[in-house]
Amino acid sequence: MEEKVKLLETEALKELVKIEDLKTLADFKVKYIGKQGQFTALLRGMKEIPAEDRPKFGAIINSVRERLENIIEETEEKLNLKELERKLTEEKIDITEPAKNTERGQIHPLNKVMNKLMEACVEMGFTVVDGPEIETDYYNFEALNIPKDHPARDMQDSFYITQNLIMRSQTSAMQIRAMEAMKPPIKIVSPGRTYRADSDATHSPVFHQLEGLVVDENISMIDLKALLTKLLKMLFGENTQIRFRPSFFPFTEPSVEVDATCPMCGGKGCPRCKGSGFMELLGAGMVNPKVLENCGIDSKKYSGLAFGFGVDRFAITEYKVPSIRMMFENDIKFLSQIK
Ligand code: PHE
DSSP, X not given: OHHHHHHHHHHHHHHHHHOXXXXXXXXXXXXXXXXXXXXXXXXXXXXXXXXXXXXXHHHHHHHHHHHHHHHXXXXXXXXXXXXXXXXXXXXXXXXXXXXXXXXXXXOOHHHHHHHHHHHXXXXXXXXXXXXXXXXXXXXXXXXXXXXXXXXGGGGSOOEEXXXXXXXXXXXXXXXXXXXXXXXXXEEEEEEEEEEOSOOBTTBOSEEEEEEEEEEETTOOHHHHHHHHHHHHHHHHOTTOOEEEEEEEETTEEEEEEEEEEOTTTTTSOOTTTTTSSEEEEEEEEEEOHHHHHHTTOOTTTOEEEEEEEEHHHHHHHHTTOSOGGGGTSOOHHHHTTOO
């Protein structure tokens, strides 16, 4: 019996030194010391030897088993370490290697222009306020001195949701909301999307405006001229020429349209500015006293100026883009060219 144990031990040890991976080691464990293993079988075979010899043999088998277990444990540790080292070298990530095909997002050109405009206005002391894109007929037209069935409504082909609700055709609706909510002095700008049933190279059914409103005592046309001249020079540079042309809006009196030197040709005249050397950028004027009164502001005491920036026009001019619609097509190839 003792012979048998010794033989088995030598055999096992021989096998064990050759083991180089965890899977073989696991099989080895099953083969020798598992439930059906050979050493376990030896223990079971004890009933065949005389009772007085049993403790002696039991001790021998157990000590061999214990030794084997220790060696197995050591080998297991060694193999685990080896496996970890293998993983660390094989699965090493080179963080200095440039990544393939990374696409970086960027701010949309329209938002860039809008931010630039707003920053300039904030620098001049304006507060930015936000308004709804779905407006009532009252805020979009009626309170702005554009009564129902009045021909002035033809200036803006609107999208109606119901008879009383429309997609706002101008951010001027926010003038009314601001004047209802605040007391003079008021100095706000309101940016956002606007909608009209219009579509060609320079018109898109959805476009963007930035509305400005100042209401206080003694506001005059001189303030309007000075403010817009300063703002446009901040945006386009000191050498920009600014031109005020008489115009008409029902909610301002008098009204003007404001042009700046065409940034495409620098004023020489090009197809974009139709040879005039100027680019139309804003509608503006002195707030019609009727509009002030509609909002409960005493038009004898207070006066106001207002302006509406065409943000998309500004953007396609700034980035020399041939069609306004390209701004809305979300073509990454086009957008990624605009830095
Ligand atoms: N709301 C006018 C438009 O959309 C622009 C404007 C704004 C004119 C403010 C005067 C004052 O055409």
